[in-house]
Amino acid sequence: MEHRIKVIIGAALLLISLYPATVRAQVRVGVGRGTETPASTDELLNYANPKEYEISALTVTGTRYLDPNSLVSLAGLKVGDKIRIPGEAVGSSVRKLMESGLLDNVELFATNAADNKVSLMFRVQERPRLYRVTFVGVKKGEQDQLKDKVKLNLGKIVTNTITKNTQMAVRKFFVDKGFLNTKVKITTIPDSTRNNATMRVLVDKGQKVKIAKITFDGRTEVDESAVRLKMKSTKEKRFGRIFSPSKFVPKKYEEDKQKLIAYYNKMGYRDAAIESDTVIHNSDNTINLNITLNEGRKYYYRNVEFAGNYLYTADRLREVLGVAKGDVYNPEDLEKKLNGNPGQDLSSLYMDDGYLYYSAQPVEKAIDGDSIDLEIRIFEGKQATINRVVLNGNTKTSDHVVMRSIRTLPGQKFSKTNLIRTQRELATLGYFDPEKIGINPVPQNDGTVDIEYTVEEKPSDQIELSGGWGGYVGFVGTLGLTFNNFSARNIPNFSAWRPLPAGDGQRVQLRFQANGSQYQVYSLSFTEPWLGGRKPNALSVSASHTVYQTFYDPANPYSIYQSLKGRKPTGSYLNTAFTVGLGRQLKVPDDFFTLSHSISFQRYDLNNLDLFYIGYKDGISNNLTFNTTIARNSIDNPQFPRSGSSFSLSGSFTPPYSAFRTTTESVKPEEKYKLVEYHKWMFDASWFQTIFGKLVLSTRAHMGFLGSYNRRTDIGPFERFVLGGSGLAGQGQFALAQDIIGLRGYDDRSVYTADYDRVATSNARSQGGVVYNKFVAELRYPISLNPSATIFGLAFLEAGNNWGSYKQYNPFDLKRSIGIGARIFMPAFGLIGIDYGYGFDKIPGIKDKASGQFHFTIGQQFR
Numbered sequence: 001m002e003h004r005i006k007v008i009i010g011a012a013l014l015l016i017s018l019y020p021a022t023v024r025a026q027v028r029v030g031v032g033r034g035t036e037t038p039a040s041t042d043e044l045l046n047y048a049n050p051k052e053y054e055i056s057a058l059t060v061t062g063t064r065y066l067d068p069n070s071l072v073s074l075a076g077l078k079v080g081d082k083i084r085i086p087g088e089a090v091g092s093s094v095r096k097l098m099e100s101g102l103l104d105n106v107e108l109f110a111t112n113a114a115d116n117k118v119s120l121m122f123r124v125q126e127r128p129r130l131y132r133v134t135f136v137g138v139k140k141g142e143q144d145q146l147k148d149k150v151k152l153n154l155g156k157i158v159t160n161t162i163t164k165n166t167q168m169a170v171r172k173f174f175v176d177k178g179f180l181n182t183k184v185k186i187t188t189i190p191d192s193t194r195n196n197a198t199m200r201v202l203v204d205k206g207q208k209v210k211i212a213k214i215t216f217d218g219r220t221e222v223d224e225s226a227v228r229l230k231m232k233s234t235k236e237k238r239f240g241r242i243f244s245p246s247k248f249v250p251k252k253y254e255e256d257k258q259k260l261i262a263y264y265n266k267m268g269y270r271d272a273a274i275e276s277d278t279v280i281h282n283s284d285n286t287i288n289l290n291i292t293l294n295e296g297r298k299y300y301y302r303n304v305e306f307a308g309n310y311l312y313t314a315d316r317l318r319e320v321l322g323v324a325k326g327d328v329y330n331p332e333d334l335e336k337k338l339n340g341n342p343g344q345d346l347s348s349l350y351m352d353d354g355y356l357y358y359s360a361q362p363v364e365k366a367i368d369g370d371s372i373d374l375e376i377r378i379f380e381g382k383q384a385t386i387n388r389v390v391l392n393g394n395t396k397t398s399d400h401v402v403m404r405s406i407r408t409l410p411g412q413k414f415s416k417t418n419l420i421r422t423q424r425e426l427a428t429l430g431y432f433d434p435e436k437i438g439i440n441p442v443p444q445n446d447g448t449v450d451i452e453y454t455v456e457e458k459p460s461d462q463i464e465l466s467g468g469w470g471g472y473v474g475f476v477g478t479l480g481l482t483f484n485n486f487s488a489r490n491i492p493n494f495s496a497w498r499p500l501p502a503g504d505g506q507r508v509q510l511r512f513q514a515n516g517s518q519y520q521v522y523s524l525s526f527t528e529p530w531l532g533g534r535k536p537n538a539l540s541v542s543a544s545h546t547v548y549q550t551f552y553d554p555a556n557p558y559s560i561y562q563s564l565k566g567r568k569p570t571g572s573y574l575n576t577a578f579t580v581g582l583g584r585q586l587k588v589p590d591d592f593f594t595l596s597h598s599i600s601f602q603r604y605d606l607n608n609l610d611l612f613y614i615g616y617k618d619g620i621s622n623n624l625t626f627n628t629t630i631a632r633n634s635i636d637n638p639q640f641p642r643s644g645s646s647f648s649l650s651g652s653f654t655p656p657y658s659a660f661r662t663t664t665e666s667v668k669p670e671e672k673y674k675l676v677e678y679h680k681w682m683f684d685a686s687w688f689q690t691i692f693g694k695l696v697l698s699t700r701a702h703m704g705f706l707g708s709y710n711r712r713t714d715i716g717p718f719e720r721f722v723l724g725g726s727g728l729a730g731q732g733q734f735a736l737a738q739d740i741i742g743l744r745g746y747d748d749r750s751v752y753t754a755d756y757d758r759v760a761t762s763n764a765r766s767q768g769g770v771v772y773n774k775f776v777a778e779l780r781y782p783i784s785l786n787p788s789a790t791i792f793g794l795a796f797l798e799a800g801n802n803w804g805s806y807k808q809y810n811p812f813d814l815k816r817s818i819g820i821g822a823r824i825f826m827p828a829f830g831l832i833g834i835d836y837g838y839g840f841d842k843i844p845g846i847k848d849k850a851s852g853q854f855h856f857t858i859g860q861q862f863r
C-alpha cells in the first residue's frame with residue numbers, strides 16, 4: 001500500500017527565490033514512498049544537497065477547456081528530462097505556465113519518487129472565460145457602438161491584458177467624442193460553477209470639454225481668419241455653432257495642427273512650424289489653447305532647372321510644369337504639377353508615351369534670401385509596351401463587354417491617361433462598384449508591362465412595384481422592370497439565365513401602370529450600346545401605349561365617386577408611340593462627345609374628352625419628330641459625381657407642314673392639330689467639383705425653347721414646359737407629352753408667367769410655357785457610398801421661370817428658392833429623394849407669400 005506525504009517546500013523561500021512575488025502560485029512536492037525503494041522527505045528536499053531526478057511521468061489535473069498535453073509542453077518539461085529538486089527547473093516550469101495568461105493558479109506536486117525517478121503532477125486552475133459584457137453609465141446607442149468598437153469575443157479567456165485594452169478602448173471612444181475626463185473602471189465577476197465571468201464596465205463620462213479660447217502667438221503674415229479656418233475640427237465655443245461644434249478631441253487637434261502647417265507651406269512659408277502649444281484647463285470644464293507659431297519668411301521660385309532630361313528640352317518641361325520665376329514656392333502644388341493631374345502633369349508627358357519607369361525628384365539646390373533655386377532630376381527609363389490585360393472579378397458581365405471599355409490594349413505603349421480613363425469608363429458602365437475598381441500595372445523583365453484590372457459586380461437591375469385598391473377605380477398599381485445588363489443572344493441558353501440572360505450590357509425596360517379601368521400605360525424599350533460589337537454605336541427601340549378614360553356624367557356630378565364596375569366610359573384618350581434611335585461616340589473635339597439621332601411617332605386619339613386648353617375633344621393628332629442630340633459627359637461616377645461635367649444640346653423637329661398649306665383662323669382645332677408642328681431646343685449643363693474632403697459642389701443650368709416655323713402658325717399646345725414642384729409627371733401631364741420640370745419650394749405646375757398686367761389663368765398654366773430657364777447650385781456630402789445604397793445629403797439654391805410667350809421672356813425674372821434634402825440611390829429602385837424647399841417669390845393667384853414645402857422625387861438625376 002502506497003502512502004502519500006505532502007510537504008510544502010519552503011513556500012516563502014521558494015516564491016521569493018524561484019518565482020516573482022507578483023504571480024500567485026504555490027509549489028508543493030508530495031513524496032511517495034514506494035515499497036521497493038523508499039525515499040525520505042529530507043532526502044528529496046535537501047536544499048544543501050539538491051538531488052537529480054529523471055522525470056518518469058507528467059500529468060495535469062484541473063483542466064476543463066485546455067488541453068493537458070499542450071500545458072505540459074508549455075511548461076518546458078518532458079518525460080525523460082533530468083532535473084534537480086529543489087532547483088530552477090521546478091520554478092521555471094510554474095513560471096512559464098503562469099506567464100501564458102491562461103491560468104489563475106498552478107501547483108506542482110511530486111507524486112512519487114523512487115530510484116532517482118520522480119512523477120510530477122501540475123494541478124491548475126483555469127482563468128474564467130468571458131460570458132457577458134455589461135456597460136454601466138452609458139446610453140443604449142452608445143453601448144451598441146462600444147460593442148462594435150471594443151470587439152470582445154464571448155468565450156475568450158479573461159486576462160489582465162484584455163481588461164486593460166478594453167479600459168483604454170472605452171476611454172478613447174469617449175475622448176474622441178469630446179469627453180476628455182472620462183473614467184473607466186472594469187470589474188470581473190466570476191462564476192466558479194461554470195468557470196466563466198461577466199465583465200462589468202463602469203463609465204463616468206463627465207461633461208464634454210469645450211474650447212473657450214484659441215490664441216495664436218507669432219502670427220503676423222497670414223490672416224487670422226484663414227488660420228482659424230484651417231483648424232476645421234478645433235473650434236472656439238460660441239452661440240449658434242452647429243455643424244462644427246466646439247469640443248476638444250486630441251487626435252483631431254493634432255491633425256489640425258498638421259493641416260495648419262501644410263497651409264503655411266502652401267502659401268510659401270516653407271519653414272513654418274509650431275514652436276509650442278499649451279492646453280490650459282479652466283474651472284468651468286473648458287480649456288484654452290495657446291499655439292505659438294514661427295511663420296518664417298515667404299519663399300519664391302527663382303530658377304527652375306532640369307537634369308537627366310534627353311527626350312524633351314528644359315523649355316518644353318517648364319511649359320508643362322507651369323512654374324515661373326517669381327511664383328510663390330508651393331511644394332504641394334509642385335507635386336500636383338509633377339504627378340497629380342492626369343493628362344496635364346509632367347508625369348503624363350512621359351507616361352503617356354510609354355515611359356512607365358519615369359520619375360522626377362525636385363531638389364532645392366540653393367536658397368538665397370527669399371528665393372529658391374530648384375533642380376528637378378528626371379529619370380526617363382525605357383518605353384514599356386503593354387503585354388497582357390488581365391481582368392478579374394466580373395462574375396456576371398461578359399469579358400468582351402468590359403474589354404471594349406478598356407483603353408489599354410496589348411501591343412500599345414503604356415499610357416497613364418488611358419489608364420485613368422479606363423477606370424472612369426468602367427465606373428460609368430454601372431455594373432461595378434466604382435469605389436472598388438483596382439488597377440495594377442505589373443512591369444515584366446522584358447520591358448513590357450501587364451495591366452491587371454479588378455472589379456466587383458454590383459446589382460444593376462431595377463424593379464418598381466406598388467399596388468393597392470383604389471376604391472371606386474379598383475386596382476391601382478405599377479410594375480416596372482429594368483434589366484441594365486441583359487443578353488439577347490443568351491435567350492435560348494437557359495443555363496445563362498440568372499434569373500434572366502445577362503452579361504452583354506444591353507438594356508431592357510418593361511413597365512405597366514394601372515389606375516383601375518381609368519388609366520393604363522404599357523411600355524417596352526430595348527437598347528444595344530454596341531451595335532455590331534465593334535464600335536460604340538447605340539441602337540434603341542421603344543414602344544408605349546396609354547389608355548385614359550373618363551366616367552363623368554354631367555347629369556350626376558357625384559357619379560365619379562361611385563364604383564366604375566360595369567359602367568361605360570364617357571370619354572377616352574389613346575396615345576401610341578414608337579421611337580427608333582441611333583447614337584455614336586465622336587473622336588472630335590474629344591471622345592467624351594456623343595452624337596445621337598432618333599425618329600419618333602406619337603398618335604393622340606381623343607374621343608369626347610374635353611381637356612380645356614387643347615381646343616378640341618374629338619379628333620386625332622399625329623406627331624412625327626426627328627431629334628438630334630450632341631452631348632459631352634466626363635463625370636467620374638454616375639451615382640455620386642465628384643468631378644467632371646455633362647453637357648447636352650438637342651433639337652427636335654417635325655416636318656414643316658405649314659409650308660405646304662394655307663392656315664386660316666376658320667380651320668377647326670381638330671384639323672389644325674391633325675399634324676403636330678413645332679421645333680424644340682433643349683440645353684442641359686452640369687458641373688461637379690470637389691471643394692475639400694468629400695464635399696462636392698454641383699452647378700446646373702437648364703433651358704428649353706419651343707417655336708413654330710413661321711409667323712402664320714401659332715405655337716401649338718403640344719410639347720410645352722410645365723415648371724414647379726417635384727418634377728414628377730401625373731396622368732394628364734404624361735398624356736399631353738409635356739416636359740415636366742421641378743422647381744423646389746413651389747407647387748407642382750405653378751410657375752408660369754403670363755402677360756405683365758394679367759394673372760395667368762388655370763388653363764394657361766395647365767397648357768404650359770414655350771420657354772423656360774432653371775439654374776441650380778448644390779452642395780453635396782456623401783453619407784454612404786455603398787453600392788447597395790448610395791446616400792448623400794445636399795443643400796441647394798435654385799431659381800427658374802416659365803414664360804407663355806417670347807415677348808414676356810426675361811432671363812433675370814426668376815423664382816428663387818433655398819433648401820436641403822437627401823438622395824438615396826439603390827440599384828433595385830433607382831434614385832429616390834426628399835427635399836424641403838423654401839420659395840421666396842410670390843406667384844399671383846397661387847402663392848401669396850414666401851413659404852416652404854416638402855417634395856418627393858424618384859428617378860430624377862439632373863433636371
